[in-house]
Amino acid sequence: MRVNASAGSKQAHSSETRGGVTVVVLAAGNGIRMNSRIPKVLHPVAGRPMLLWSLAAARALDPERTIVVTNPKQDGVTAAVNGEGQTVPQRDQLGTGHALAQVSADHRSLGPVVVIYGDAPLLRGETLKRLLEEHRKSGASVTLLTATLDEPTGYGRILRSRTGVFRAIVEEKDAADAERDIREVNAGVYAFTGKDLWPALLKLENKNRAAEYYLTDVVRLIKGKVNTVAVEDGTEVLGINDRRQLAEAERLMRQRILDKLMRDGVTITDPNTTFIDADVEVGTDSVIHPFTTITGASVVGEDCVIGPMTQLRDSTVGDGSRIERAHLEKATVAANVTVGPFSRLRPGTELAEGVRIGTHTEIKNSKIGAGSAVPHFSYLGDAVVGANVNIGAGSITANWDGFEKNQTEIGDRAYISCDTIFVAPVRVGSDATTAADTVVSKDVPAGSLAIGRPEMKIVEGYTARRRARRKRPDLRLLAGESNPELARKIGEALGEPVSPMRVTHFADGEYDVKIADSVRGADVFLLQGTCQPVSENLIQLFIILDALRRASAGRVTAVIPYYGYARKEKKTQARDPISAKLMADIITLAGANRVIALDLHADAIQGFFDIPVDHLTAEKLIVDYIRKLRLPNAVVVSPDIGGAKRVGDVARHLDLPIAFVYKRRPKDDVVSEQRVVGEVAGMDAVVVDDLISTGGTLVGVSKALRAEGATSVRVLATHGVLAGSAVEKLVNAPIEEIVITDSIPLPADKQHPKIKILSVAPLLAEAIRRVHEDRSVSELFK
Template sequence: MPRSAVALQGEGAFVATRRPPRSVAVVALAAGRGKRMRSATPKVLHPVCGRPSLWHVLRAATRGARPSNVIVVVGEGRRQVEEAVRSWRVRPEPTFVDQGTPLGTGHAVAATEEATQGADDVLILSGDDPLIGGEHVRQLLTVHRRTKAAAAILTTVVDDPRGYGRVIRVGDELIEIVEESEATPAIRKIREISTLVYAFRREELIGALPLVGRDNVQHEYYLPDVLPILKDKGEMVAAVAVDLGGSLGFNTRGSMAAVSSVMRARILEGHMRGGVAVVDPQTTYVDVDVRIGPDTILYPLTFLEGATRVGAGCRLGPSARIVDTTVGEGAEVTFSVAVGSRIGPRASVGPFASLRPGTVLREGAKAGTFVELKAARIGRNSKVPHLSYVGDAVVGEGANIGAGTITVNYDGYDKHRTTIGDGAFIGSDTMLVAPVRVGKQANTAAGSVITRDVPAGALAVERSEQRIVRGYRERKRAARRKQQRGEAVQPEEKGGADRG
């Protein structure tokens, strides 16, 4: 049996033991101001495919490193960042370190010296690098430990390396990071650049940080300057190349859009591997927390946002926006918006329907063309086919709501509920003035304004008797001609009523 260490237990007894794994402290840099974003929101809290950038970074770090502790370096916007991170329930629970006056990435890491005590290694990530995944972190730590390097840095190949330091390497060993201002034309052709993702042996990191100077244009302490200090001491520094889709972090709205595009492609690729059909990935937008069942088809201009859950065999789109909504198996949503709703199995929504928060469509229910539902529960196989508003209402099973029906739920002060029983038939252009109940199998006549409860099986009719005004058009024309000649027109000449 292989032994990494042995322990003596009693006379002549040897028991194999394993060397304990190296502990890792995660440091997430989240103190950046993000001036070029031109936003009151801290840069690390800008959303990328439904979650803030820092959320993606912490997820990658905790999944990839299984850290003993997590430290988030904060600065300007501290309150917002801390509140957001706490709401994500990151485990282990993060410690927050205030950088104070921001003097560069090296200064930010130095501020965590006390917080990282007890860890063997320190994993450092930037809060604005959301494309880093757990698999990238694992790859970095694997090489760091295999090569016994004092430090390891994650690198990637980008489409446009201008403004970034170029990576010179031999195998896994980093030789040098050459800044663009010092690069020869040949080196500038290199597209492999360094990220701000590092793994350090903590002892070596803490020893090198005080040696970092500020002799640069910004007069700041730069974390990358630790690497040549370690190499000058004869330490190994590893470079680990990963594919980040040709992009990196973001500093501007434009670069954030590029990062979001890469993330969105990754998300869609994952769903397609799971059996989801995406007709046009370039025009389909799915957030990171969305779950979709197999054999569902996403048509162009479909947006699935927030905590949306979609069952198997659904048809979504074209032009559908579905937010924080559950969609049951076999349901269809086309040219419509659903927010905070539940759409049952084999239900149908659209085209041009709006499901507002609190709406529930049971199995086989329909919300058709130009229908708006708000906090409404539509029963199994019930239909609201077109041109209707149903709000604060409960509709039973097998009911039919005619075109132009409105539940008049607001009196200017309070919202009131409408209840429609199983099998009820609501005639077109019915106004249901809440609070009101329509019983099972009851009917309302078209054009009625219903203000009182309708008993089960009854017909409610509320409209005035039709009146016929004979000769109306000719009298109106004659009165108009007299007006044009300046003659007086008597009231009886303007028209008259005649029943019949």
């Protein structure tokens, strides 16, 4: 027998309490102290929004109508009611009496009117039934629910005469000091007689400190008998106003849930570390071990063992199954199944009877047949596995081809040896076998053996060569102040932390450098871009290079993610400097033995150096990103004729057409005319450039492309200089997104949802590793 963990939320209707009962749930409070964007009544307690707990308690009365007073400014409350009652808006939050007054004349019955709050999830339906019964027996105009609390702070107090007769309710903010010492409080739950309630409501005034219309004042205005009913359990009246009270309600509700489960035959070995939601079902004689969480609409059968350290979310576990130290989400497990320890079943997983899932196994959207075993260290995604199949350790389904998920089918009684990789889509027939270390890339017929391991090779002298490589100078990674975050990422990729170095500033702005550790004889890689502020970062680069040279570093490689002054690589008019050549000379003179640069503005700049230059490109990053966009009708666009080669390379990798924009510049950073050359109408335009400076060119390009009928425009560039108001111009232009790399750090004030950042840290780290090991860098781009 399965029992429901919910405390009375699904009771049968009773004809005894029917008879024109109206329930009004007040759920329009602002909930300011919750400090949340979520409406207060939608915060969950034991997996269920507070409002739904109140509605569940109201169902015990089998009301003729249920009305929920809501705040129209709070999204989601009406949807949460989901037809269990009719919502009416309280547009201005002027108090609880004003909220009740929003009930229209059509719904103002003369019979019993029960008023409860939407933020009191611990109120039981049985308590409401007793309140209504006492109200009917007494013939009172109103019956209040009261509670005696050790700590009554925050509640209205019940004032009585010396003989104990009810006299009045006083709100705490209006109470005198002596009145605040009273421990009997108003629970905020009322049973009114409609014929007395509605006329009294018309007389309600807001003459109090808060200038609000108190529902408690209606009690005073009603001309008739006032009755009170004391709640047996004071925790039922706990109202939720802040996160601490929410946590306390969660604790109390979960204790109720666990108590009910234990009464119904479920063993909870440590209730203090077990968390079970309200809508969970657990079968008798099941055992729940410590540090287990069962949430959502999960169902656990009889005679199961769950935990320790297990999480079930919206999952079903059949009778007699054991789940240990595992994570299940939207998974279905049949009877007599074992899972774990340290395994994960993701959504869509279905395990048939008697399946065994062992240690460190992950299964996603797969069906495993009866009696099959996946003992350990395996991944099955989008697979259909037959009955009595053995999956050896280290086996995986390669289900994702970069565009879509593909299925692997394994027939009954197949024997899958260790380290088998299934390149989906693929099918293995019944009674087939795979040899260890096999890559299955085509269908295996029933009863066959698949062997795909490569031939073993013996490399003579390998150990001596490997040991010789270990004698290389130590690799040291240092970084200036231009891009510390990129330096950190490169260090993580290399497994080599950034060596400590202190850069200080004298009072007059001059730099001083202190390298903490010895670099004598070391292979040093100095990361220092020359982004904004360009001149300061250049000076810092020169000084650090000089310090490394004088510290007897074995070799110094300047890693320059962004090379400043690169746009002045030639004379465009009389008396122009060639600043890019000057920078190259100074870098060499300062002490660099080698340079690693990324997407120089002009390839010719490599020739300005008299030392080796490894010119990297972010082209692969850009190509991969465009491919993942999966645009249905894309065209790659160069913003000018000079970038045609760059765009041509990208388009060739993607097999896409190209276009370019002709522009004329009367002076630097100013564009006067732009024309599109190539077909872009009805296409998704992807503009590729090496850098974005002021953004003026790209704004003009996007407008020109749109004018020619482009469906969408995206901009991808390696270097996000983004000078001046570039970000403002770009985000206001007809551009869907701007994609740059972290070769230049993006300040917080320039970050925007339209701007996405790709990291070049893995690329730079691999280049550094190859230079250090004297391996080819050009192979990175093959």
